Amino acid sequence: MSEPGSGGESLLFLTDEQLRKGIEAMFFAYRGFTADPDRILDGMDYGRAHHRALHFIHRAPGTTVNNLLNILGVTKQSLNRVLRTLLDDGLVESRVGKQDKRERHLFLTAKGAELERTLSDAQRARMRTAYRAAGPVAVQGFRQVLEAMMDPEMKRQYLALKEGGA
Amino acid sequence: MSEPGSGGESLLFLTDEQLRKGIEAMFFAYRGFTADPDRILDGMDYGRAHHRALHFIHRAPGTTVNNLLNILGVTKQSLNRVLRTLLDDGLVESRVGKQDKRERHLFLTAKGAELERTLSDAQRARMRTAYRAAGPVAVQGFRQVLEAMMDPEMKRQYLALKEGGA
């Protein structure tokens, strides 16, 4: 039985108790993760769904509606409701595709980019504080565990975004 | 300007780009985190809110409604709707407090404990796979960053639970 400190790998970090703590940490941390943007959006006519759309359009300018649908993991009807308001309010611009005229390519307007920046600044500020407090080694572990937690398809999406932005 | 590899602490892990990757990792990982219980609950008459209630009642048997309210961070009306169905369906039992008879202490019934176990088994299985893949050092970092990401009040709740269960 692998004894802790005996030189072999201790498996004590895989006990149900440790796993439960990890689960609860995810629950409480995710609340903090979304708290700042939520606070900013509260009072505007937008919500978390608008934030997500803005984020990924910012990340992948010119993305198609279908692509965004896959990334966000919602139905087109659900996305459409959100996208509709962003388009009407002039935060997002939709351009007909040049190769394929069925596709719509999405871009942030100056106004949209401004709101995106406000939201992501707030979210990054918390992230930065947490990163700084935990240190670079912890951050690497953080990312490793999160990646291992994703569904394969989600991980594919995540890595595709990472490459594009690197 | 702190040069990477110059012996001092590199701060490259605090760049906006690194922070953005962390943000996206949280987004995609949380989807994976909730996917398995959601799948199980889909088709039953319960949802994620029921899962959360079951989890924390299991964790802290005899907890009061008010306490649960604080942990979950929702209004009593919202919790009541969920709790109502769990009580009616005999998954949760509510006992009048002995000291303070205004309080209701919540417990899982055998049936409730069974569903809770089914759900948490699924969630732990994914967690265990992720932990094993990333290794103990990564897991420690994972937990450190998550704790640093919580609001102070949430962190208090989280730590209180941890102590109780340790």
Added chain:
DNA sequence: CTTGGAAAGTCAACAAGGCTGACGTAACTT
């Protein structure tokens, strides 16, 4: 012992953001 306030429960109404199903149009593909 009365009174103030806390804990709990409930009713009603509403909003955000998911979902399904159905349908229409334009444009690409075979």
Added chain:
DNA sequence: AAGTTACGTCAGCCTTGTTGACTTTCCAAG
């Protein structure tokens, strides 16, 4: 010419969150 894909939209539904108002019960302080 027919089939498929991308997008938009109408209609309706569900879950889970919110506020506000009101009641009952009961503890604790005056």
